[in-house]
Amino acid sequence: MTYLLALDQGTSSSRSIVFDAQSRIVAKAQREFTQIFPQPGWVEHDAMEIWASQLATAREALANGGLKAGDIRAIGITNQRETTVVWNRASGAPICNAIVWQDRRTEPICAALRAQGHAELIREKTGLVIDAYFSGTKLKWMLDTVPGARTAAARGELAFGTIDSWLMWQLSGGRIHATDVSNASRTMLFNVRDNDWDNALLRLLDIPRELLPEVCPSSHVFGETNADLLGASLPIAGVAGDQQSALFGQACFRAGLAKNTYGTGCFLLMHTGERFLVSGNGLITTAAAQTAASPGPEYALEGGVFSGGAVVQWLRDGLRAIASSSEVQSLAESVPDAGGVMFVPAFTGLGAPYWSPNARGAIVGLTRGSSVAHIARAALESIAYQSAALLAAMNRDAVAAGAAPVSELRVDGGACVNDMLMQFQADLLGIPVVRPRVIETTALGAAYLAGLACGVYRNLDELSAQWQVERRFEPTLSRDRATGLMQAWEHAVRQTVAA
Numbered sequence: 177m178t179y180l181l182a183l184d185q186g187t188s189s190s191r192s193i194v195f196d197a198q199s200r201i202v203a204k205a206q207r208e209f210t211q212i213f214p215q216p217g218w219v220e221h222d223a224m225e226i227w228a229s230q231l232a233t234a235r236e237a238l239a240n241g242g243l244k245a246g247d248i249r250a251i252g253i254t255n256q257r258e259t260t261v262v263w264n265r266a267s268g269a270p271i272c273n274a275i276v277w278q279d280r281r282t283e284p285i286c287a288a289l290r291a292q293g294h295a296e297l298i299r300e301k302t303g304l305v306i307d308a309y310f311s312g313t314k315l316k317w318m319l320d321t322v323p324g325a326r327t328a329a330a331r332g333e334l335a336f337g338t339i340d341s342w343l344m345w346q347l348s349g350g351r352i353h354a355t356d357v358s359n360a361s362r363t364m365l366f367n368v369r370d371n372d373w374d375n376a377l378l379r380l381l382d383i384p385r386e387l388l389p390e391v392c393p394s395s396h397v398f399g400e401t402n403a404d405l406l407g408a409s410l411p412i413a414g415v416a417g418d419q420q421s422a423l424f425g426q427a428c429f430r431a432g433l434a435k436n437t438y439g440t441g442c443f444l445l446m447h448t449g450e451r452f453l454v455s456g457n458g459l460i461t462t463a464a465a466q467t468a469a470s471p472g473p474e475y476a477l478e479g480g481v482f483s484g485g486a487v488v489q490w491l492r493d494g495l496r497a498i499a500s501s502s503e504v505q506s507l508a509e510s511v512p513d514a515g516g517v518m519f520v521p522a523f524t525g526l527g528a529p530y531w532s533p534n535a536r537g538a539i540v541g542l543t544r545g546s547s548v549a550h551i552a553r554a555a556l557e558s559i560a561y562q563s564a565a566l567l568a569a570m571n572r573d574a575v576a577a578g579a580a581p582v583s584e585l586r587v588d589g590g591a592c593v594n595d596m597l598m599q600f601q602a603d604l605l606g607i608p609v610v611r612p613r614v615i616e617t618t619a620l621g622a623a624y625l626a627g628l629a630c631g632v633y634r635n636l637d638e639l640s641a642q643w644q645v646e647r648r649f650e651p652t653l654s655r656d657r658a659t660g661l662m663q664a665w666e667h668a669v670r671q672t673v674a675a
Contacts, residue, residue, distance in 0.1 A: 177196055177197070177247070178196065178197040178249050178632055179194050179195065179196055179197075179202060179241075179243060179247050179248050179249060180194070180195050180196075180197075180248065180249055180250055180251075180252060180623040180626055180627050180632065181193075181194055181234065181237065181238075181248045181250075181251045181252070181410070181623075182194075182195065182251075182252045182253075182254065182619035182620070182622040182623040182626075183230055183233075183234060183251060183252070183253045183254070183343065183622070184254050184255075184418070184616075184618055184619040184622065185226060185230050185253070185254070185255040185256060185339050185340075185343060186255075186256055186418065186439065186440065186618075187256045187259075187276065187277070187278070187439070187440040187441075188208055188209075188211065188440055188489070189206050189207060189208045189209065189229075190206070190207055190209060190226060190229040190230040190232075190233050191204060191205065191206040191207075191233055191619065192204065192205050192206075192230070192233040192234040192236070192237040193237065193616055193619040193620075193623075194237050194238070194241050194243065194248070195619075195620060195623045197627070197632055197633075198642065199614055199620060199623075199642045200614075201614065201616065202241045202243070203237045203238070203240040203241025203242075203243065204237055204240070204616075205232075205233040205234075205236030205237040205240060206233060207229040207232060207233055208229075209221065209222070209225050209226060209229045210222060210225060212273060217279070217280040217281060217283075217524065218279055218280070218281050219275075219276040219278040219279040219524070220273035220274060220275060220276060220279070221259065221273060221274040221276055222273055222274070223261045223263070223270045223273070223274045223342055224269075224270065226274070226339065226342070226343075227342065227343065227346045230343060231346075231405060234405075234406060235406065238406065238407075244407055244408070245406040245407035245408035245410060246407070246408050248406075248408075248410055249626075249627070249630055249632055250397075250410065250411045250412070250413040250414070250626040250627065250629065250630040250632070251347075251401065251410050251411065251412045251413065251414075251626060252412075252413065252414035252415070252619075252621075252622030252623045252624075252625050252626035252627075253340050253343055253344065253412060253414070253415045253416075253622055254340075254415070254416055254417070254418050254421035254618050254619060254621060254622040255338065255339035255340045255343070255359070255417060255418060256276070256277060256339055256418060257277060257338060257339075257358075257359060257362045257417035257418060257419065258277035258309055258310055258311050258314075258338065258362050258363075259274050259275065259276045259277050259311075259338060259339050260274060260275045260311045260314040260315055260318065260336070260338065261274045261336070261337055261338070261339065261341075261342045262315065262318050262319075262322075262325070262334055262335070262336050262387070263334065263335055263337075263342070263345070264328070264333060264334060264335075265332075265333055265334065265335050265350070266333065268345070268346070268350060271318065271322050271325055271328075271334065272318060272322050274339075274342075275314040275317070275318070277309055278441075278482060278524045279308065279314065279524075280308050280524055280525060280533055281308065281317060282308040282313035282314055282316070282317050283308045283533050283534075285308075285313045285316060285317065286306045286307055286308050286313055286533075289306050289313075289380070290306050294306065294380060297376070298364060298377065299454065301367045301368070301369070301374050301376075301377060302361065302364055302365075302366060302367065302368060302374075302377070303361070303368050303452065303454070303460055303461030303462055303463075303475070304362075304364055304460050304461075304462075305458075305460060305531060306364070307531065307533070308533060309480070309482075309527065310362055310363060310364040311338060311362060311363040311364065311365070312363050312364035312365045312377070312381050312383065313364070313381065315336055315363075315365075315381070315383060315387070316381045316382060316383065319382070319383070329384050329386070329387055330384065332386050334387055335353055335387060335389070336383075336387040336388060336389070337353070337355060337389050338355060338359045338362070338363070338417075340355055340356065340359050340415050340417070341353065341354065341355045341359070341389045344398060344399070344412055344415070347401040347402065347405065347412065348399050348400065348401060348402060348412075349402045351399055352398055352399040352412070353389045353390065354389045354390045354391070354392055354398050354399075354415075355389045355390070355391055355392070355415070356391070356392055356393065356394040356396070356415040356416055356417075356465070356466075357371060357391055357392075357393065357394060357463045357465075357466050357473070358394055358415075358416045358417040358420035358421075358462070358463050358464065358465050358466075359415070359416070359417045360373075360389075360391045360463070361417075361462050361463035362417060362462070364377065364381075365377050365378060365381065365383060365388070366391070366463075368452070368461070368462070368463045368473060368475070369452065369473065371391065371473055372391065373385060373388055373391070392415075393466045393467060393468060393470070394414060394415055394416040394420070394424075394465035394466050394467065394625050395413070395414055395465070395466070395467040395468060395625040395626070395628045395629045396413065396414075396415075396468070396629055397411050397412070397413045397629055397630070398411075398412045398413070398415060399411075399412055400412065411626075411629075411630060412626075413625070413626040413627075413629035413630050414622050414623070414624070414625025414626030414627070414628070414629060415622070415625070416465040416621060416622060416625055418437070418439075418443075418618045419437060419443040419445055419462075419478065419480075419618075420445070420462070420463070420464055420465045420476070420621075421465060421617075421618050421619075421621035421622050421625070422435055422437045422443075422445075422588055422589070422617045422618040422621055423435055423445045423447060423464060423465065423476060423621070424464075424465045424621035424624055424625060425588070425614075425616075425617030425618060425619070425620035425621030425622075425623075425624060426586045426588060426612065426617050426621075426643065427636075427639055427640045427642075427643035428445070428446075428447045428586065429447065429636045429639075429640065430447060430449065431447055431448050431449035431451065431579070432446070432447065432574075432579060432580060432582070433446070433447050433586070434446040434447070434567075434570070434582045434585055434586065435585070435586040435587065435588065435617070436563055436566075436567075436585055436586075436587050436588075436589075437587075437588050437589040437617075437618065438484055438485060438559060438563075438587065438588070438589035438590065438591035438592045438597075439484060439485055439589045439590060439591070439618075440483075440484060440485050440486045440489075441480055441481050441482050441483065441484045441485075441486065441527075442480070442481035442484035442485075442559060442562060442563050442566075442589075443478065443479070443480050443481070444478065444479045444480075444481075444563060444566045444567060444570065444585075445462075445464075445476045445477070445478045446476060446477045446478075446570055446574070446582060447464060447474070447475075447476050448461075448474075448475045448476055448477055449474060449475070450472060450473070450474055450475070451475065451577070452473075452475050453475065453477055453573060453577050455477060455569070455573045456572070456573060456576060457529055457569035457570070457572045457573050458479070458528050458529030458530065458531055458569055459477050459478060459479045459528050459529060459566070459569055459570060459573060460477070460478050460479075460480075460528065461475055461476075461477060461478075462475065462476055462477075462478045463475060463476075464476045465621065465625060467625070467628055467636070468628075468629070469635070469636070477570055477573060477574075478528075479527070479528035479529060479566035479569060479570060480527045480528055481527055481528075481559070481562040481563060481566065482522075482523070482524050482525060482526065482527045483521035483522065483523050483524065483537075484559045484562070484563075484591065485501075485559070485589075485590060485591050486521065486523065487519065487521040487555045487556075487558060487559065488501050488504050488555065488556070488591070489501065490521070490523065490555075491504060491551075491552060491555055495548075495551075497548045497551065497552060498552070504552055504555070504556060504594075505556070505594050505595075505596055505597075507548070507549050507552040507553075508549065508552045508553035508555075508556050508596060509553075509596055510549045511547070511549045511550055511553055513553065514541075514550050514553045514554040514557055515541075515543070515545060515546055515547075515550040515553075516541040516543070517539060517540070517541045517542060517546055517550045517551060517553075517554040518539070518540050518541050518554055518558075518561075518664060518665060518667075518668035519537075519538075519539050519551065519554035519555045519557070519558045520535075520537060520538050520539075520540070520558065520668050520669055520671075520672045521537050521555065521558050522535040522536050522537045522538070522672055523536070523537050526669070526672070526673070528566060528569065529565060529566060529569040530565075530669065530673065532672075532673045535669075535672050535673045536672065537672070538668070538671065538672045539551060539554065540668050540671060540672075541554075541668070556594065556596065556597050556600075557597075557600055559591060559597060560597060560600045560601040560604055561604065561661075561662070561665040563601060564601070564604040564605055564662060564665075565662070565665070565666075567582060567585065567605055568662075570582065582607065583607060584607055584608045584609075584610050585601075585605060585607060585608070585609050585610065586610050586612065587601075587609055587610065587611050587615075588611075588612065588615045588616070588617040588618065589615065589617075589618070590615075592611055592615055593615065595649075598611060598647075598649045599649050599652070601649070602649040602650060602651045602652075603651050603652055603653035603658060604653070604658050604661065604662065605651065605658075606651050606655055606658060607651065608648050608649065608650055608651070609648070609649040610645055610647075610648050610649075611645070611646050611647045611648075611649070612643060612644060612645060612646055613644045613645070613646040614644075615646075624639050
């Protein structure tokens with residue numbers, strides 16, 4: 177048997193999953209790690225805790241499957257994107273906590289860039305809007321704020337990376353300082369047309385090029401792990417940011433295919449092939465995962481919901497309405513609908529298509545008859561509302577470019593197992609929502625990329641044949657009713673933004 181080990185480093189937990197060559201899950205392990213909130217709008221992680229948790233789950237997954245490192249053909253890595261780590265090359269120690277993609281502290285830097293008129297330059301080179309979401313301003317903040325950081329960087333003593341780079345550095349004992357095009361494209365420093373770091377953007381943010389990792393294709397042998405970590409030296413042969421990895425794991429290899437991942441955030445991506453489409457509707461253009469067979473850069477349109485599954489975590493940890501996340505569906509289903517309650521979970525602002533960094537969460541439409549069950553249902557429905565707003569924007573962009581609107585939505589991620597949510601999503605969209613047999617498509621994409629680089633799979637056609645449907649959710653709501661619900665949602669959003 178041939179096995180592939182996927183390291184799936186997410187925002188709230190680290191997971192490791194072993195797949196066989198037929199995409200079946202053989203073993204897995206998962207560990208949550210600490211979320212650090214130093215002040216409102218700030219979100220941090222301890223990068224050393226991330227590394228420890230990821231290594232522990234890799235060892236646990238092998239043990240759970242009764243496997244040795246020698247049974248693994250290759251490792252694939254997928255990761256929370258934009259989260260920024262800077263570490264000392266000699267010691268391997270981070271100079272401060274990692275700044276997480278949700279963090280909003282660099283909004284003043286972004287506001288200054290917008291005011292100086294750099295938005296169009298950055299959009300043209302990177303496909304991105306200027307936002308604190310992306311890594312570049314986080315890196316600038318670290319260099320400007322951490323004592324001695326700029327001096328050390330000038331001496332070549334520091335290294336920057338997103339979480340994929342950080343894990344590869346640790347796995348290789350410092351021999352690998354690299355990233356892939358999909359992660360690089362999320363930094364606001366990478367020219368997605370040229371597939372290289374952009375000198376003009378580096379000057380704009382005052383980032384020394386020496387800090388940056390080498391950029392490689394997503395399906396590529398980056399190097400090997402230290403043998404003492406897992407019991408043998410293994411090739412790291414696939415790397416992609418979590419959303420591009422999920423797009424790949426969903427077999428969305430050609431233009432027009434789209435997927436939505438329901439995790440801590442929700443991320444909707446539509447493959448656009450070799451066309452660099454600039455959105456007129458609040459979406460961003462990003463690099464899709466690239467293989468050795470790619471003739472050149474490939475792209476996707478993307479919209480990101482900052483607070484998707486995070487709203488369930490807030491019900492559990494903030495409101496204490498539930499003891500565990502698994503209870504939310506039964507609580508929500510204890511009422512026939514949300515009773516007019518709308519929950520806009522703008523805990524860290526609103527992402528696409530609104531891009532309102534100063535918005536904050538709100539629950540509207542409360543009456544004396546409202547209960548915690550109505551709030552729970554509204555919280556779940558908010559995930560679908562935000563995703564529906566994204567797909568509407570994406571369809572407008574597709575039609576403007578002369579392409580057909582999305583005809584079905586492939587779904588994955590932890591919350592896609594919630595049948596009530598998926599049916600409501602189909603009802604709002606008016607198109608089928610398709611759940612595959614393997615919903616761990618973020619990890620599966622990393623395994624596919626590694627398998628391609630190591631010869632486990634011959635080509636993309638072989639991978640397309642492996643994708644199988646578990647359930648299709650067909651829309652049942654009238655379009656008039658769906659339109660009315662979306663109008664009520666947009667009204668709630670406008671109130672939140674105005675606040």
